[in-house]
Structures are given as C-alpha cells and as structure tokens.
Amino acid sequence: MNLLLLGMSHRTASLDLRERYAVGDLGPANEKLAADPDIEECVILSTCNRVEVLVLTRRPAAARVRLRSFVERELPSAEGRPSPAELEPALYELSDADAARHVFRVACSVDSMIVGEPQILGQVKDAYRAAVATGSCGPILSRLYQRAFSTAKRVRNETRIGERSISVARVAVDLAKEIFESLEDKTALLIGAGEMIELALERLRSSGLRRARIANRTPARAAALATRFEASAHGLAELPELLEQADVVLTSIGGDGPLLTPEVVTEALRHRRHRPLFMIDIGVPRNVAPEVNQIDAVYLYDLDDLSGMAEANAGERRREVVRAEEIVLEEEQRFEGWLTALAAVPTIRTLRARAEAIRTAELERGMAALDWSGAHRDAIEGITRGIINKLLHAPLARLRQEVDREEGLAHLEAARVLFALDDARAPGAEADQGDEDE
Amino acid sequence: MGLLFHQLTAAVYLLAAVVAVIGVVTRKTPLGRVAVLALGVGTLFHFCGFCLLHLEDPRPSMTSLPMALSFMSWIGALVYLVLLFAVRGQGLIVIVAPAAFLGCVAALLSRYSPRPVEELHPLWSHFHVLLSSAGLATLGIAAGAGLLYVIHHRAIKRKRRVVRTLPPLESLDRVNTIALGVGFLLLTLGLFTGILWVHETEGMLWEASIHASTTLGAWLLCGIATFARFSLDLGARQVAFLSATGFAVLAFVVVGAGALS
Numbered sequence: 001m002n003l004l005l006l007g008m009s010h011r012t013a014s015l016d017l018r019e020r021y022a023v024g025d026l027g028p029a030n031e032k033l034a035a036d037p038d039i040e041e042c043v044i045l046s047t048c049n050r051v052e053v054l055v056l057t058r059r060p061a062a063a064r065v066r067l068r069s070f071v072e073r074e075l076p077s078a079e080g081r082p083s084p085a086e087l088e089p090a091l092y093e094l095s096d097a098d099a100a101r102h103v104f105r106v107a108c109s110v111d112s113m114i115v116g117e118p119q120i121l122g123q124v125k126d127a128y129r130a131a132v133a134t135g136s137c138g139p140i141l142s143r144l145y146q147r148a149f150s151t152a153k154r155v156r157n158e159t160r161i162g163e164r165s166i167s168v169a170r171v172a173v174d175l176a177k178e179i180f181e182s183l184e185d186k187t188a189l190l191i192g193a194g195e196m197i198e199l200a201l202e203r204l205r206s207s208g209l210r211r212a213r214i215a216n217r218t219p220a221r222a223a224a225l226a227t228r229f230e231a232s233a234h235g236l237a238e239l240p241e242l243l244e245q246a247d248v249v250l251t252s253i254g255g256d257g258p259l260l261t262p263e264v265v266t267e268a269l270r271h272r273r274h275r276p277l278f279m280i281d282i283g284v285p286r287n288v289a290p291e292v293n294q295i296d297a298v299y300l301y302d303l304d305d306l307s308g309m310a311e312a313n314a315g316e317r318r319r320e321v322v323r324a325e326e327i328v329l330e331e332e333q334r335f336e337g338w339l340t341a342l343a344a345v346p347t348i349r350t351l352r353a354r355a356e357a358i359r360t361a362e363l364e365r366g367m368a369a370l371d372w373s374g375a376h377r378d379a380i381e382g383i384t385r386g387i388i389n390k391l392l393h394a395p396l397a398r399l400r401q402e403v404d405r406e407e408g409l410a411h412l413e414a415a416r417v418l419f420a421l422d423d424a425r426a427p428g429a430e431a432d433q434g435d436e437d438e
Numbered sequence: 439m440g441l442l443f444h445q446l447t448a449a450v451y452l453l454a455a456v457v458a459v460i461g462v463v464t465r466k467t468p469l470g471r472v473a474v475l476a477l478g479v480g481t482l483f484h485f486c487g488f489c490l491l492h493l494e495d496p497r498p499s500m501t502s503l504p505m506a507l508s509f510m511s512w513i514g515a516l517v518y519l520v521l522l523f524a525v526r527g528q529g530l531i532v533i534v535a536p537a538a539f540l541g542c543v544a545a546l547l548s549r550y551s552p553r554p555v556e557e558l559h560p561l562w563s564h565f566h567v568l569l570s571s572a573g574l575a576t577l578g579i580a581a582g583a584g585l586l587y588v589i590h591h592r593a594i595k596r597k598r599r600v601v602r603t604l605p606p607l608e609s610l611d612r613v614n615t616i617a618l619g620v621g622f623l624l625l626t627l628g629l630f631t632g633i634l635w636v637h638e639t640e641g642m643l644w645e646a647s648i649h650a651s652t653t654l655g656a657w658l659l660c661g662i663a664t665f666a667r668f669s670l671d672l673g674a675r676q677v678a679f680l681s682a683t684g685f686a687v688l689a690f691v692v693v694g695a696g697a698l699s
Contacts (some may be wrong), residue, residue, distance in 0.1 A: 180606055181612070
C-alpha cells in the first residue's frame with residue numbers, strides 16, 4: 001500500500017492560481033477520483049490556502065499518472081486551467097511517510113499561512129467527512145485522519161502554538177489600527193457568514209467595534225450570526241449602500257467572480273467624503289477585484305498580503321513550531337508502525353485458516369471412526385480449538401509485535417516458509433481461497 | 439543664565455530626538471513615550487530660558503531670525519504636546535523633536551544682538567513676530583504630519599510594515615487638519631499685525647521688501663491648502679502633500695528672506 005499526495009499551497013502557488021483550484025463541492029470530485037481502479041482510497045482537501053489530493057494505492061506508478069491528470073485537467077475549471085509552465089512549479093508531490101507527515105502537519109496548523117490558526121483543523125475534518133460520505137475514504141485513510149486529528153489535539157494541548165497564533169482576524173484588526181485611531185466609532189461590513197467571518201467579528205468586537213453589518217447570499221445565515229453579535233443582517237443586493245457606511249470591510253464568501261469591482265467601490269467612495277476604507281479579502285476566489293487597491297482612499301489586503309504579515313511574526317513562534325514538529329514526527333511514526341503491521345494481517349489470517357482447516361478435517365475423520373456425537377463431539381471441538389489457539393498464540397503475537405521492526409519482516413517471511421503458506425498443495429491450503437473471499 | 443537654559447533645552451531636545459529615532463528604528467513604542475516626556479521637559483526648560491532672557495532684557499528681540507526660530511521650535515513642541523491630548527499622534531515625535539532641537543541650536547549658534555529699542559514698536563512688532571512664528575510652527579506640525587501621512591500611506595498601500603511605530607493615518611490626518619486650520623489662522627493674524635506695524639512705523643500698509651512679498655506668496659499657498667481641506671473636500675493624501683509642500687516653501691522664503699535682510 002502506498003500513499004501519494006499531490007497539491008499546492010500558499011507556499012508554492014499564488015492566490016491567483018489557488019483560486020482557480022477552489023473546489024466548491026468535494027463530493028463529486030472525490031467520487032470521480034475514487035472510481036479509478038488504481039486508486040483504493042482518496043481524500044481531497046480544498047481551503048483558501050491549499051488544494052491537496054491524497055490517495056492510497058497498490059499501484060503507485062499508475063496512480064501517480066492518474067493523480068497528475070486529475071489535478072492538471074479535471075480539478076480546475078476549463079477556463080481557469082493553467083499552463084504546464086505555470087502549474088508545475090506550484091505543485092508538490094509527496095509519498096508514503098512524507099505524505100502522512102504532511103497530513104499531520106497540515107491538521108496541526110504547522111504548515112498554515114498563519115501558524116497555529118485553529119480553522120484548518122475544522123477544514124481538514126470537513127474534507128475527511130466529505131470523503132467518508134462519498135465512500136472514497138476507507139479504513140486506512142480513516143485511520144490516518146483520525147490519528148492526524150488526535151495529533152492536532154496533542155499539539156494544541158502540549159505546545160503554545162495556538163496562543164501564539166496570529167489569526168486572520170487579529171492581523172485584520174492590527175492593520176485596521178494602522179489606519180484608524182479607534183475602532184469604536186467605526187462600522188464594519190462583513191460579507192459572508194462562515195467561520196472566518198464569525199472569528200473576525202468576535203475579534204473586532206473585542207477591539208471595541210460597535211457597529212457591524214453582515215451581508216450574505218443566504219440572509220437567514222446572516223441573521224443568525226447578526227443575532228449572536230448584535231449586528232444587522234442584509235442581503236448582497238444592499239452592498240452598494242452598506243459600502244458607503246462601512247470603514248472596515250471583510251469578505252469571505254463563495255462565488256465565481258469579484259463581488260466588489262473598482263466601479264462599485266468608487267461609487268461608494270463618492271458619498272464618503274474620502275474617508276479611508278480598509279478592505280480584507282479572504283475569499284478564494286477573491287471577492288474584491290485587486291484593482292480596487294489602486295483607489296486612493298482604499299487599502300485592500302488579500303490572503304497573500306496577510307501571508308507576508310504573518311511571516312513578519314514567524315520568529316516569535318519558531319520555538320513552539322519545533323516542539324509541534326517533534327510531536328508530529330512521533331505520531332507519524334506510530335501511524336507508520338500501524339501501517340506496516342497491516343502487512344502481517346494476511347499471513348496471520350492464512351495461518352489461522354490453515355490451522356483451522358487441518359483441525360476441522362482431522363476432527364471429521366476422527367469423529368467418523370469413533371461414531372461420537374452430541375456432548376462428546378462438542379467437548380472434542382473445544383479441546384482441539386484450544387490446542388490450536390494455544391499453539392498459535394505466541395508466534396502470532398510475536399509476528400504482530402515485531403512486524404514494524406526490520407527483523408519483523410524476516411519473521412513474517414520465515415513463518416510463510418515454515419508453514420508452507422504459499423504452497424497451494426500443503427494441507428489446509430484449500431481454505432485460503434475461502435479466506436480471501438471473506 | 440538664559441543662555442544656559444537654552445543650552446540645556448537643546449540637550450534635552452536632542453535626547454528626545456535620539457530616543458524617538460531609536461524608538462522608530464527598533465519599533466519600540468515605550469521609547470516614543472520616553473521621547474515625548476523628554477520633549478515635555480525640554481519645553482519647560484525652553485520656557486524658563488525665555489523668561490530669564492526677558493528678565494535680562496525686558497524686550498528681547500523676536501525679530502532676530504535665530505530667536506524667532508527658537509521661539510518657533512518651542513511653540514511647535516508645545517502645540518504638539520497639546521495635540522497629543524486629542525489625537526493618537528505619539529509617532530510624530532520623530533519629526534517634532536529633531537525640529538525643536540534644530541530650532542534651538544540655530545538660536546544658540548547665532549549671536550543674539552538686540553536691535554536698538556527705537557527701531558521697534560513695542561506692541562505690533564512683538565505681536566507680529568509672536569503670531570507669525572506660532573503660525574509657522576503650527577504649520578510645521580501640519581507639514582510633519584502630512585509628510586508622515588504620505589510615507590505611511592505608501593507603506594500600507596504597498597503592504598509594507600516598515601513604519602509600524604507611526605501614528606495611524608486617521609490621527610495624522612486629524613493633526614494635519616487641526617494644525618493647518620490653526621496655523622493658517624495664526625499666520626493670517628501675524629500678517630495682519632505686520633501690516634499694522636508697517637503702518638505705524640512707515641505710514642503705509644505694505645512695504646515692498648523681499649520678506650513681505652515672499653511671505654504673502656507663501657501665505658497664499660497655505661491658504662489654498664486650508665481652503666482645499668475645508669471647502670473643496672480634497673483627499674487626505676493630496677492635502678497632506680500640499681501642506682508639506684506649502685510649509686517647505688514658507689520656511690524657505692521666511693528663512694531665506696530673513697537671511698538676506
């Protein structure tokens with residue numbers, strides 16, 4: 001079994017490229033990839049900062065070709081498909097232990113644009129759930145993700161990476177303070193009603209902001225959030241009027257093209273008497289056209305800009321990241337051990353099946369000669385089963401224990417030779433077919 | 439004694455300037471507070487220096503350029519400290535403290551020689567110099583805020599945080615607006631008292647000197663900036679730029695004309 005991961009992130013790809021790869025509905029994409037015979041299991045992760053496809057395969061060479069074609073041709077929309085020259089430097093490919101470790105690092109927020117930010121764990125969980133729902137995530141990737149979630153929890157508990165995280169909301173507030181004297185008399189306009197908007201609103205509120213307006217495509221969701229934060233809820237149709245009153249605009253909403261164009265913003269500014277307008281666009285694809293930053297009184301920051309801000313503070317968190325990396329490595333090695341132990345399963349299963357087949361065959365022969373039945377038969381069944389179990393217990397336990405060590409694989413091989421498990425003519429071999437069918 | 443206090447003032451202003459610059463370079467906000475405190479102490483010494491000079495010579499001539507510069511630096515520092523009560527403008531110290539130091543040093547380096555008393559009108563000349571110097575100093579604050587506004591605006595636009603210790607743009611704009619309005623008013627009053635002074639001494643309303651004509655030109659420039667800010671609804675960046683340019687021209691003509699005369 002091999003793990004393969006192909007993806008791009010804020011480290012390798014520009015926002016412009018990433019937004020062409022934003023996958024709105026993960027279900028169909030998972031189904032499409034999992035339908036390939038070379039792919040056993042798969043999970044697709046799509047956030048504003050990364051798009052990654054993880055697959056489990058028995059045929060890595062064929063799966064790699066399929067994975068590449070999927071990422072290059074099927075994942076982006078037809079009109080947004082980048083050229084190979086543009087795409088190639090942005091892609092990274094990891095396999096086996098490296099891929100597993102990467103999944104752990106992502107879930108722990110070590111690889112995040114804003115290290116330690118808590119949203120990524122929720123996004124990874126969503127990606128996992130989507131894969132489970134479509135049936136593309138099987139037992140092995142499930143185990144990997146469960147282990148990644150518990151590692152993320154451990155990292156959060158045992159390090160101060162979370163405390164030192166600089167969330168998007170915090171960066172937004174810090175930047176707002178470079179423009180505005182105080183947020184108390186300012187009005188914030190939040191476009192969208194997702195988790196990021198909720199966190200940003202929480203942060204803005206704690207920084208003294210009093211007036212907030214929430215605009216969303218689904219007004220009911222905006223209303224629910226507005227009730228919690230004593231804000232007002234609006235539909236997207238009201239955006240031009242809302243923009244005139246806003247001082248801080250934070251957008252994180254799905255959609256195909258920019259919601260706020262230079263024309264819309266310029267029109268709003270005409271009624272604002274040149275009051276500065278601070279805009280943070282964390283939507284992927286972008287909700288605000290980048291040209292808006294050219295307007296004099298508008299300060300527009302998108303995800304890539306925020307990445308630069310986060311980098312500036314990287315030194316403060318380096319120590320916590322080192323500790324988190326140690327935990328990630330430890331947990332990844334445990335997972336590797338489990339994965340290797342899986343190799344012992346077919347041997348153990350075959351050995352048990354052979355022993356059981358021999359026992360049953362010998363018992364039948366003996367019973368026919370003795371003409372015993374009823375209670376006698378049950379007693380003999382129990383005795384023979386006990387003998388087999390006791391005889392096999394120690395070697396099988398040893399095989400399970402040792403399989404993740406180097407000599408463990410030699411023991412596994414020895415077991416197969418000594419018990420002639422690969423010999424189809426050996427006693428009890430007829431049971432192998434039935435076992436495989438199970 | 440007055441001279442000694444002036445030297446002391448210059449030393450304290452220098453300390454404030456150095457601390458303020460270190461604060462900006464190392465991005466340590468507490469150093470900014472120390473610099474403001476030092477500037478406050480400096481203005482007290484400066485005031486004591488003026489009082490002592492007054493005791494030594496009951497009518498110290500403010501018409502001498504070095505003394506006027508010294509007075510301007512004191513008023514500028516004072517206006518800045520007063521503005522701090524209303525606006526988050528601590529970061530402006532990086533411009534105010536060095537300017538105050540330079541103004542004070544200019545007075546120290548020149549030889550102060552009072553003009554004969556009969557040359558001066560005790561009332562209008564003093565009013566003229568006091569109001570004009572105060573106006574210039576306040577416009578200097580507006581120009582400093584404008585300059586920092588332009589720098590900070592560019593840094594935020596270009597997504598650079600090299601000047602994190604600077605005041606927020608909104609504060610700089612407010613300082614610029616208030617100082618521009620007050621400064622222009624003081625300068626206008628200075629110009630008006632100047633006319634009265636000329637009228638009393640020369641018997642005419644306007645004298646054809648370099649000082650008078652260049653000051654009038656600079657006054658017009660500042661007037662345009664003020665008008666643009668309050669009436670034309672010009673953008674903050676444009677006004678910041680205009681006020682910085684206006685002050686540069688004003689300072690150049692006043693100092694230049696002063697040096698020539």
